[in-house]
Amino acid sequence: xxxxxxELAISVTDLxxxxxxxxxxxxxxxxxxxxxxxxFVGPNGSGKTTTMRMLLGLISPxxxxxxxLGQPISDPAKYLDRVGSMIEGPAFYPSLSGAENLRVLATxxxxxxxxxxxxxxxxxxxxxxxxxxxxxxxxxxxxxxIAAALLPNPQLLILDEPTNGLDPAGIQEIRDLLxxxxxxxxxxxxxxxxxxxxEMISDSLVMLRQGEVIFAGKTQDLLLQQQPTILARSEDPxxxxxxxQIAREAGHEGSIIGSVAHILGPREWASTLxxxxxxxxxxxxxxxxxxxxxxxxxFEMTGAGE
Amino acid sequence: MIRVFFAEWRKLRRPxxxxxxxxxxxxxxxxxxxxxxxxxxxxxxxxREGQIINRMTLELPHGLSVGFSSAAxxxxxxxxxxxASQTAQEYTHGTLRNxxxxxxxxxxxxxGKFLSMCLFALISVILxxxxxxxxAFALSGKAKVVxxxxxxxxxRTSLMHTFVxxxxxxxxxxxxxxxxxxxxxxxxxxxSIGVAWLLVVENILAATVKHSAQWMPGSxxxxxxxxxxxxxxYSHALWVLSAYLAVGVLVAGYLFRRRDVTN
Numbered sequence: 045x046x047x048x049x050x051e052l053a054i055s056v057t058d059l060x061x062x063x064x065x066x067x068x069x070x071x072x073x074x075x076x077x078x079x080x081x082x083x084f085v086g087p088n089g090s091g092k093t094t095t096m097r098m099l100l101g102l103i104s105p106x107x108x109x110x111x112x113l114g115q116p117i118s119d120p121a122k123y124l125d126r127v128g129s130m131i132e133g134p135a136f137y138p139s140l141s142g143a144e145n146l147r148v149l150a151t152x153x154x155x156x157x158x159x160x161x162x163x164x165x166x167x168x169x170x171x172x173x174x175x176x177x178x179x180x181x182x183x184x185x186x187x188x189x190i191a192a193a194l195l196p197n198p199q200l201l202i203l204d205e206p207t208n209g210l211d212p213a214g215i216q217e218i219r220d221l222l223x224x225x226x227x228x229x230x231x232x233x234x235x236x237x238x239x240x241x242x243e244m245i246s247d248s249l250v251m252l253r254q255g256e257v258i259f260a261g262k263t264q265d266l267l268l269q270q271q272p273t274i275l276a277r278s279e280d281p282x283x284x285x286x287x288x289q290i291a292r293e294a295g296h297e298g299s300i301i302g303s304v305a306h307i308l309g310p311r312e313w314a315s316t317l318x319x320x321x322x323x324x325x326x327x328x329x330x331x332x333x334x335x336x337x338x339x340x341x342x343f344e345m346t347g348a349g350e
Numbered sequence: 351m352i353r354v355f356f357a358e359w360r361k362l363r364r365p366x367x368x369x370x371x372x373x374x375x376x377x378x379x380x381x382x383x384x385x386x387x388x389x390x391x392x393x394x395x396x397x398r399e400g401q402i403i404n405r406m407t408l409e410l411p412h413g414l415s416v417g418f419s420s421a422a423x424x425x426x427x428x429x430x431x432x433x434a435s436q437t438a439q440e441y442t443h444g445t446l447r448n449x450x451x452x453x454x455x456x457x458x459x460x461x462g463k464f465l466s467m468c469l470f471a472l473i474s475v476i477l478x479x480x481x482x483x484x485x486a487f488a489l490s491g492k493a494k495v496v497x498x499x500x501x502x503x504x505x506r507t508s509l510m511h512t513f514v515x516x517x518x519x520x521x522x523x524x525x526x527x528x529x530x531x532x533x534x535x536x537x538x539x540x541x542s543i544g545v546a547w548l549l550v551v552e553n554i555l556a557a558t559v560k561h562s563a564q565w566m567p568g569s570x571x572x573x574x575x576x577x578x579x580x581x582x583x584y585s586h587a588l589w590v591l592s593a594y595l596a597v598g599v600l601v602a603g604y605l606f607r608r609r610d611v612t613n
Contacts, residue, residue: 085503099543102447103610120454124465135444137361144413146359153452 050141053078053200054099056117058108061094067255071108074250074260076233078199080225083242083263084235085342086252092235093132096204099233100129113200125153128198130206134189138178142169142188145177146195155195161220164193168217170257182209190218201225203234209240219245243338251342267339274314276305277330278321290320304330352452354462354529355469362436371470372477380485387489387536398423398572408495410499411504415512418482422575425478426568427545429471433524434540437531438465447611448473450535456607459580464528471524475517483509511577514582519575522591523548529598532606556581567594579603600602 052077061069069091076082086092097103099112101120115122127221136145141210146160164173172180180188186209193201201222207215215238222232223245236242242249242263249266259266278284284305288298291307294316298307307317313331321328364370385536389396390405397403398420407413440446453459490497500503530540548568556563563569564582578584 073539097447097610097612100447100451102450103612120451124454127451131447131451132444135441136446137439139366139446140361140364146363147450148357148360149448151360152353152449154353196452 051078052076052111052114053080054082054112056095056099056108056110058096059105059110060099060107061091061098061103062106063330067165069098069105069252069256072252072255072257072264074257075100076231076250077222077247078231079226079229080247081222081232081234081245082250083247084233084252085237085239085242085338086235086248090252091255092252094202094255096129096131096202096233096235099202100127100131102131117272123200124186124197127202128193128196128200129202129204130189131202134185134206135334136177136185136188136192136193141174141176141178142184142191143173146187146192149192150195153196155197159195163194164188166221167191168214178256183211183214186210187214190221198230200233203232205236206234207236207238213242227327239339239342249338256283263338266305266338271308272311272333272335274307274309274311274332274333275302276307276317276321276328278305278325279329283326286324287317287321287326290324290326291317294320309333351460351462351465354449354459355466357464358436358463359469361430362466363439366415366499367432368470369431371474374428375425375474376481379481382421382424383482383485384387384489386420387486387493387495390493390495398576405495407488408493409497409499411499411502412508412512413495414483414497414500414505416485417486418479418509419512419516419576421478421482422519425463425516425520426571426575427548428474429467429520429524430527430530430544430548431541432470432527433467434525434531434544435529435537437528438461438537438540440536441535445540448562449455450611452563457603459594460532460603460606464525467524467528468521471520472517475513475520478516479513480507512575515577516575518588519571519597522571522574522595523568525595526598529602530603547602565590567591570594571602 052075056072056074059072060067062285072095084092098105099110099117101117101124110117113123113126115297122123140148143160147157150157150160161170161173167190167225169184169187171190172184176253186206190206193203210218219241222234224234246263248261249259249263250257276287276288281303284300287305288300291298294309296309296313298305314331314333316327318331381406386396386403394400395402403416408416415416440449449454487497503537527540527544530544531537534543552566554566555566556569564586569571570587571586573579573582574584576586
């Protein structure tokens with residue numbers, strides 16, 4: 045059932061951005077429901093950052109329209125005070141400290157400068173608040189960018205690759221932070237190349253390829269649309285080839301990767317495969333139907349791995 | 351706009367920039383005023399562009415402000431560099447997008463930044479006036495300049511007029527810097543082109559093309575600072591300068607408002 049306009053944090057219709065003959069974003073249509081985490085994925089150059097820039101009023105669309113928090117993107121002043129963002133990496137004044145950089149932005153946005161230290165603590169930069177930005181590591185710069193995005197206590201957070209440069213512990217912290225923000229009602233629209241992260245935290249997904257939206261909807265729906273795989277392992281590895289042949293005879297493609305047969309087929313066909321294997325005298329040590337991961341789906345849909 | 355003003359001021363007041371600039375202001379003003387008095391008997395001149403400013407002139411009520419107005423050109427160059435770098439660095443650091451997502455009304459953002467930099471310029475002009483007057487009194491004895499007229503109300507009025515004119519001139523130089531910063535989007539390029547034009551190109555044109563100085567923006571800004579000189583009258587200089595700035599501000603403002611922010 046379509047959501048009402050007031051239930052949408054972002055809604056774009058036919059949004060287009062052309063640079064000369066080249067369409068960076070072409071007739072994009074998608075919605076992001078309020079209070080959810082929406083992953084924004086696509087190969088490099090697919091138009092993610094351009095779309096985010098249009099949502100933030102940094103560039104004007106060549107066509108189409110969109111709404112953010114119910115307000116048209118043609119008038120960003122009406123909604124940007126409720127939006128936190130970090131686009132194309134963090135950008136701050138090198139000779140100012142992390143805290144002073146945040147104070148500049150807090151003053152500009154009309155937010156309390158008293159919250160700066162608490163925000164720095166929240167992103168793990170509390171003890172480096174007074175260090176100059178130019179002395180920060182990439183991960184620290186990224187954390188400062190996230191702190192800056194949180195300054196307005198936003199209803200909507202638009203983050204472009206927020207985990208770039210973070211170590212695994214940092215990535216997990218950011219994941220937890222985004223999830224907790226969403227639990228508190230903040231809508232998070234986040235792009236990332238770390239698809240496993242996106243899969244873990246996102247409720248919905250917008251996937252771009254060459255400027256066009258190729259999927260927009262619930263992450264689970266996307267994965268369910270994909271052909272599931274049945275993973276099978278025989279007690280005797282020599283039987284794997286026979287197992288694949290049995291599957292092929294039954295009309296299911298299969299291949300052997302390592303010591304496991306990967307057979308394409310719905311989850312309910314697993315019991316049939318088990319029966320056929322038993323009849324052929326093959327003892328199975330493992331039989332598990334699995335959905336493809338977001339990463340596999342991404343490569344499949346975007347052809348990014350080709 | 352007030353929020354933009356104070357946000358910009360937070361950047362401008364950082365010690366290296368603020369004290370570094372004010373140190374340069376004190377240094378240049380002190381040097382120019384010192385040369386004015388210490389080279390008073392030199393045949394090579396003791397004023398701007400080799401002018402000879404004799405004792406009789408310096409002993410007049412407006413003699414107190416001659417050093418101050420002579421320093422205006424240098425104050426202007428400093429203002430041009432500060433305004434240009436503060437504007438263009440938003441592009442090179444990529445911080446413009448941070449500003450625009452917090453103040454999407456682009457002309458308001460520009461106006462707030464400009465006013466904040468004008469305050470910076472005002473402080474530098476006040477400091478320059480204090481240093482110049484101080485040096486003038488301190489060196490008058492050594493230069494055998496009688497300072498009786500400097501304590502009159504006419505001297506104070508002249509100093510006030512010079513202060514206003516120098517401030518206009520310095521802000522005009524700064525505005526040129528800001529326009530270049532917006533158009534060129536690189537501090538180094540904006541400052542290089544600005545300084546090269548004002549120090550080299552204008553002087554070559556003035557030396558080779560008759561009467562061209564009275565149509566040059568840098569030359570006219572200096573003329574405004576001195577309240578009129580051999581190149582042009584004060585009112586002519588003010589009009590020409592205003593016309594240049596109006597065109598520059600319109601073009602730069604239009605482009606800033608319309609241009610996509612992609613870095």
